[in-house]
Amino acid sequence: MYVIGLQEMNSGIISLLSDTAFEDPWSSFFMDVLSPLSFIKVSCVRMQGLLLLIFAKHQHLPFIQILSTKSTPTGLFGYWGNKGGVNICLKLYGYYISIINCHLPPHLANNDQRLEHFDRILEMQNFEGDIPNILDHDLIIWFGDMNFRIEEFGLHFVRESIKNQSYRELWEKDQLSIVKKHDPLLREFQEGPLLFPPTYKFDRNSSNYDTSEKKRKPAWTDRILWRLKRQPQAKLCTPSPLAPHFSLSLRNYVSHMMYYISDHKPVTGTFDLEMKPLLTAPLITLSPEGLWTMENDMVISYSLAPDFLSSPWDWIGLYKVGLRHINDYITYVWVGDNQVSVCEGLNKVYINTNNIPETKDKFLLCYYSNNLRSVVGISKPFQICPRSCFKDNILDESHPQI
Structure with a gap:
């Protein structure tokens, strides 16, 4: 720090x-x-x-x-x-x-x-x-x-x-x-x-x-x-x-x-x-689900710690690796408005990736808690496949996957 x-x-x-x-x-x-x-x-x-x-x-x-x-x-x-x-x-x-x-x-x-x-x-x-x-x-x-x-x-x-x-x-x-x-x-x-x-x-x-x-x-x-x-x-x-x-x-x-x-x-x-950390696991664990492309709405999976109090104003932001601060997102989604499903503690929301410019940069997902005014979960870095990966909606097998 x-x-x-x-x-x-x-x-x-x-x-x-x-x-x-x-x-x-x-x-x-x-x-x-x-x-x-x-x-x-x-x-x-x-x-x-x-x-x-x-x-x-x-x-x-x-x-x-x-x-x-x-x-x-x-x-x-x-x-x-x-x-x-x-x-x-x-x-x-x-x-x-x-x-x-x-x-x-x-x-x-x-x-x-x-x-x-x-x-x-x-x-x-x-x-x-x-x-x-x-x-x-x-x-x-x-x-x-x-x-x-x-x-x-x-x-x-x-x-x-x-x-x-x-x-x-x-x-x-x-x-x-x-x-x-x-x-x-x-x-x-x-x-x-x-x-x-x-x-x-x-x-x-x-x-x-x-x-x-x-x-x-x-x-x-x-x-x-x-x-x-x-x-x-x-x-x-x-x-x-x-x-x-x-x-x-x-x-x-x-x-x-x-x-x-x-x-x-x-x-x-x-x-x-x-x-000796008193908090050893994040309150939110999240990750992109499946293969992300720049052509469709994609799905984010996340799970909550038992004692985490969520809010309708919680949101998940998509960032490039190397972000400067928490407002430096490319796009974001309100978790309450874009929920796809909740099953056995696993939540899913969709996020639109159509307007993301093509880049070779890696990305991160961050979950922001309105109640705690802080980031409470962050994904591992991942890549989003550019449109050039697709030919007739079929993934070119030579392109590395996530």
Whole structure:
């Protein structure tokens, strides 16, 4: 999976109105890069200059349920979204995960305000239905431009320390590192070692720290934190059942100094997430029935898990392999309106393939649940025979079949 968060995007009125009607340029860019690698945009949320995107390989789609997307403005007394956080809450193989991208207040003297905004964003993550409180989620990933600065040391000392890669003394005066020692909640969040240079502030289109009149002191403003759910303490002499296996380990935590388009340098964290899945089979199993051609209505067979609650608004989409997002279908069919038969738990619906352009691409079928607002079943890739396969309605035996 890829989780991507941006801050300080172009958030003018014209840009916001344009992005409401069309895909925003950053989402399109990342889809262009990741879709050829079989990654699909699963969800996104935007609040003015903040954007949060989640991509996943297509085989994971039936096991990812998007439960909620939220925006929490904290700028201008909570009425303006130039500062704040955006959140995506999802269920991954049965585990609850919250991902937050934030932009906190700037400047050295505003540390208390940053902590206040951190708490406010957390308090606003109230979910409807039976979604547990965010602090009861199995994993919280919290990242963004947190704007914490380096205290006490002067500009010259900080720059010389960076030049000599002597970061230890700077870590001790990093505001986030200091507050994590005293704040009970922040102490529960983990972070990798800051083995890379401070990522703010640079002259644009260069790797030079700020040479403007303000000469802002470098700082590690761009951070990635995570918090695993605390396991309840076992009572003395009382054996407790083994908790499902769920662990997160950091593989690397680095900055990327070769990018020049911002006055910040981007930071990435790569993690290994190991789990014992609580959901091991998709809610829907589906496949094309028989040999598919581009000349006739074709049949899709699917079966439902016993606990799956279907809706008349559920639909099945036909996609080319390499789809960018769930709305990228070639055609679709409402399962309630196009049902052919139901027999011993096996459902059949027909779909019209007449208008599909001839191509050598492979295809996928995805079942979208209206109740769960997520893909709950996906077929294996398959091919559709072009019209050239047929001569007098007889399949040319030399053509490979499905």
